[in-house]
Amino acid sequence: MTNALAMLRLLPMSDRAKDAEILALRHQIAVLERQMHGHKVRFALADRALLAALLHRLPRDVLRRIRLLVRPETVLRWHRDLIAARHARISRPRRLGRPPTVRSIRVLVLRLARENNSWGYRRIHDELLVLDVKVGASTVWEILKEAGIDPAPHRTSHTWAAFLRSQAEAIIAADFFETVTLTGARMYVLATIEHVTQRVRILGATDHPTAAWVTQAVRNLGMDLHDAGCQARFLIRDRDGKYPALFDTILADKGSGSSSPASRCPG
Structure with a gap:
């Protein structure tokens, strides 16, 4: 059934x-x-x-x-x-994500980065816009990152320490320091140091550093540098009032060979 x-x-x-x-x-x-x-x-x-x-x-x-x-x-x-x-x-689209960046734009981004070490990816992006090259800032960041270049703006920032290291042969520094003698008298000592050799020069000591005294001391320094063949181009000093107005000019005239006779750091 x-x-x-x-x-x-x-x-x-x-x-x-x-x-x-x-x-x-x-x-x-x-x-x-x-x-x-x-x-x-x-x-x-x-x-x-x-x-x-x-x-x-x-x-x-x-x-x-x-x-x-x-x-x-x-x-x-x-x-x-x-x-x-x-x-x-x-x-589903065959290629995921954004289309690849044109090779000529990539070459231009890397060239701008290498020829302008202080530029970050945003500065490079702005320059591309000036050239009428339309590309996103994030794309510039990715191009630099893939090429092993730090896209951050501080990647080649010129710090004070970096400047001193790169220009050591052309830098001397001057400063006053105080000392007390055995009799209790306070003396002011003017000294310089060459950054590349670490050579210290004592230009003199006085209990009253007048403008005339400092001027003569710096004249003597200029002659010493000229005789020693020193190619110093920059002098670093603070803003101490004991330096006369002609301090930097005297060094330039006495053969320091500096087009910028002095570089001052705040102090």
């Missing part, structure tokens, strides 16, 4: 529907065999794809008569998910 009823159920079905049902039943049996010891039947993504491909074309009433472990609506939902995933994959 059961076989007869099964035959009657198959009569209105087409050969295609019968083949689809047979294949679906066989695959469900395979799923059950894989999970014989499991508490709940779980369909993997490949299982869902196969069942959806086999059954989605069957009419809804035929689909309801087929023995399935899930509801017909679930099979149709699996098919909709597959179609949506395929459409998303086809619609």
